Amino acid sequence: xxxxxxxxxxxxxxxxxxxxxxxxxxxxxxxxxxxxxxxxxxxxxxxxxxxxxxxxxxxxxxxxxxxxxxxxxxxxxxxxxxxxxxxxxxxxxxxxxxxxxxxxxxxxxxxxxxxx
Numbered sequence: 001x002x003x004x005x006x007x008x009x010x011x012x013x014x015x016x017x018x019x020x021x022x023x024x025x026x027x028x029x030x031x032x033x034x035x036x037x038x039x040x041x042x043x044x045x046x047x048x049x050x051x052x053x054x055x056x057x058x059x060x061x062x063x064x065x066x067x068x069x070x071x072x073x074x075x076x077x078x079x080x081x082x083x084x085x086x087x088x089x090x091x092x093x094x095x096x097x098x099x100x101x102x103x104x105x106x107x108x109x110x111x112x113x114x115x116x
Contacts, residue, residue, distance in 0.1 A: 006031055009087075009110045010031075010034065010035075010038070010087075012108075012110070013085050013087070013108040013109075013110055014108075015035060015038035015039050015043070015084075015085055016038075016039065016043075016084075017039060017040060017041055017042055017043055018039065018041070018042035018043050019039045019043045019084035019085060020039075020043060020044050020045075020046070020081060020082065020083050020084050020085075020104075021035045021039055021043070021044070021045045021046070021083060021084065021085040021086075021087060022045075022046050022047075022048070022075070022080050022081065022083040022085070022086045022087070022102070023035055023045055023046070023047040023048065023087045023089070024048050024075040024086065024087070024088045024089065024090050024099075025048070025049065025050075025075075025088060025089035025090030026047035026048060026049040026054070026055075026058050026070065026089070027049065027054050027058065027089065028054055028057045028058050028061055029047065029057070029058035029061040029062045029068075029070070030061075031087070031089065032045055032047040032058065032062055032065075032068060032070075033061070033062060033065065033068075035085075035087065036062070036065045036067050036068045039067065040067065043067060044067045044068070044069070045065075045067060045068045045069070046068075046069050046071065046080070046081055046083075047062070047068060047069065047070045047071065048071050048073060048074070048075040048078070049070065049071070049072060050072075050073070050074055050075075050090075052072055055070060055071075055072035056072070058070045059072075075090075075099075076096050076098075079098070080098065080099060080102045081102065082102050082103075082104050083102055083103060083104065083107060084103075084104050084106070084107050084108070085107065085108050085109070085110075086099055086102075086103060086107070086108075086109040086110070086111075087109075087110050088109070088110060088111045088112065089112070091112070092111065095109065095111055
């Protein structure tokens with residue numbers, strides 16, 4: 001993705017220490033690692049990656065981050081934990097209602113809109 005766009009989005013959602021972030025479409029974990037650092041201390045990142053090879057690479061790349069959990073699976077069909085931020089790096093037409101329901105009060109979502 002476009003690094004300047006991600007920097008702008010991360011600036012807008014302003015992750016804070018202690019917050020919980022769900023990262024959907026983690027790829028190899030680059031932006032997951034940034035999020036993990038931004039929510040330290042006390043915060044955590046749950047990263048979903050649908051593609052098996054990318055999920056395996058993300059797990060390896062993020063092994064040193066104690067506050068990151070990588071899940072090889074579909075964030076639409078798997079339940080999400082309550083989150084302060086949901087950061088989507090996957091092409092979706094609209095956020096599933098379940099994603100909106102797990103946002104904590106004051107929660108934020110970045111969703112790159114991809115019209116059908």
